Amino acid sequence: MNDIKLKTTDSTHDICVTYGEKFLAGQLSLVESKGYDFAPPFKEMTIHLYLIGVMWRHGENLDLAISPRDHALESLNKILVKTGMSNRSAAKRISLLKDLSQETGSNEADVINSGYQASMNDNSLDMIFDEHRDEVRVSGALWRFYSRGKRFMLLGGGAAAIFAIFFVTLYSPTSSGITILALGLLAAALVVMPTFIIGVLVYRIKFKKKN
Numbered sequence: 001m002n003d004i005k006l007k008t009t010d011s012t013h014d015i016c017v018t019y020g021e022k023f024l025a026g027q028l029s030l031v032e033s034k035g036y037d038f039a040p041p042f043k044e045m046t047i048h049l050y051l052i053g054v055m056w057r058h059g060e061n062l063d064l065a066i067s068p069r070d071h072a073l074e075s076l077n078k079i080l081v082k083t084g085m086s087n088r089s090a091a092k093r094i095s096l097l098k099d100l101s102q103e104t105g106s107n108e109a110d111v112i113n114s115g116y117q118a119s120m121n122d123n124s125l126d127m128i129f130d131e132h133r134d135e136v137r138v139s140g141a142l143w144r145f146y147s148r149g150k151r152f153m154l155l156g157g158g159a160a161a162i163f164a165i166f167f168v169t170l171y172s173p174t175s176s177g178i179t180i181l182a183l184g185l186l187a188a189a190l191v192v193m194p195t196f197i198i199g200v201l202v203y204r205i206k207f208k209k210k211n
Contacts, residue, residue: 053115
């Protein structure tokens with residue numbers, strides 16, 4: 001967002017935001033009825049890229065001081081902040097979306113083009129998600145598996161380290177600080193490493209083979 005100068009008035013952004021929200025509401029009603037199970041980050045980023053295309057085309061009908069594409073990015077930033085994201089997080093998200101929005105050769109990503117060409121209440125967003133329905137790497141199941149594994153490694157590893165440090169401090173008070181720290185890290189590793197290895201094996205057997 002740093003290289004996008006806010007030259008336009010709030011009124012044009014408000015127009016695009018209102019249009020984008022109304023447009024998206026009609027699309028999401030169709031998507032939700034399909035019961036897709038996607039990883040939340042994938043679903044969210046896809047919707048945001050789609051919205052850029054939608055508001056880009058709508059902005060071409062307005063008298064803008066900057067390009068409709070940049071105006072769409074600014075409008076999306078306002079939507080993100082409006083939905084509870086901090087200004088800093090919204091700026092980072094817009095920067096990431098800018099990187100994802102163009103493919104090799106400066107071509108617009110397909111999801112951007114789909115949003116740009118979409119019509120109100122058609123099934124264009126549903127068609128995007130339908131293309132990825134059977135992709136394991138963006139599935140909600142894989143995301144939940146990853147989240148549970150990460151949480152177990154953090155909590156289990158931390159608990160093991162604390163227990164080891166407490167045990168050594170209690171029964172071997174003459175141990176040096178470096179020794180105590182090393183034993184704590186070793187205890188954490190004994191929990192984290194097996195969990196990681198098991199997770200990789202489960203992924204290869206259950207998810208990658210299925211894909």
